[in-house]
Amino acid sequence: MQDRPIGVFDSGLGGLTVAKAISMVLPNENMIYFGDTAHLPYGDKSKEAIIQYSTRITEFLVEEKCKIVVIACNSASSNAFEEVVKKAGTKIPVLNVIDPVVDYVAGTESKKIGIIGTKSTIDSNTYHEKIHHKKKGVYVESMATPLLVPMIEEGFIFDDISNAIIRTYLSRREISGIDSLILGCTHYPIIKNQINKYYNFEVDIVDTGKIVAESLRKLLEDNEIANRTSAKSSNKFYVSDLTHYFELISRMFFEEEIKIEKLNLWK
Secondary structure, three states, X not given: OOOOOEEEEEOOOOOHHHHHHHHHHOOOOOEEEEEOOOOOOHHHOOHHHHHHHHHHHHHHHHHOOOOEEEEOOHHHHHHHHHHHHHHHOOOOOEEEOHHHHHHHHHOOOOXXXXXXXXXXXXHHOHHHHXXXXXXXXXXXXXXXOOOHHHXXXXXXXXXXXXXXXXXXXXXXXXXXXXOEEEEEOOOHHHHHHHHHHHOOOOOEEEOHHHHHHHHHHHHHHHOOOOOOOOOOOOEEEXXXXXXXXXXXXXXXXXXXXXXXXXXXXXX
């Protein structure tokens, strides 16, 4: 089990923020990444559709003999976690991206927490319920920001268009007066610097990547399936629809020439 790869999946390139953090925190681990770019964004899909996509990808990762499955997507984490656990079976642990972030903010002194995410993530109310369960007396407010994922997937970052969209969302009163902001979508760390600038670096921007990677490290050690070898890791990247921008961003993240294979699991 120790030598087997870690399975990571997302609706698109957002999960690469988690995959990159995993590769930095756990450099000896092998990884299989699946980006369901043919069906992105998950945020505007029904719960039933998200479950269907997530369980099929999980089935693939199990077939590839992954030792653990990381749901690197907030929409899938909030809508399909239980079904993914069932599909993975009793021998393969499953980690979502919400629980580690909730544990993190529960350990901070934040009093007013804002959450931005896709419609499906916000509508599920998962963050609200979990934060209030862990941290009493805290103010939590959330807001759906559905334009951010397609904006990022289309490559509109660090420009006037993205700055205008970000400013329009963050200036709304729903999340005014916050001291922490949870980036409730794994795409959003790509625009973290722009969000930080909007707040003049005065708000704690909670980025899921490293938090999830550290939680994964603990889960691997607790289950005694961490890779103890010193060999260089070997990663595989699959997408259901190969786009030029996915290739560009993935190589930027991993700073190396990586092979990306198109694979349609729904034939």
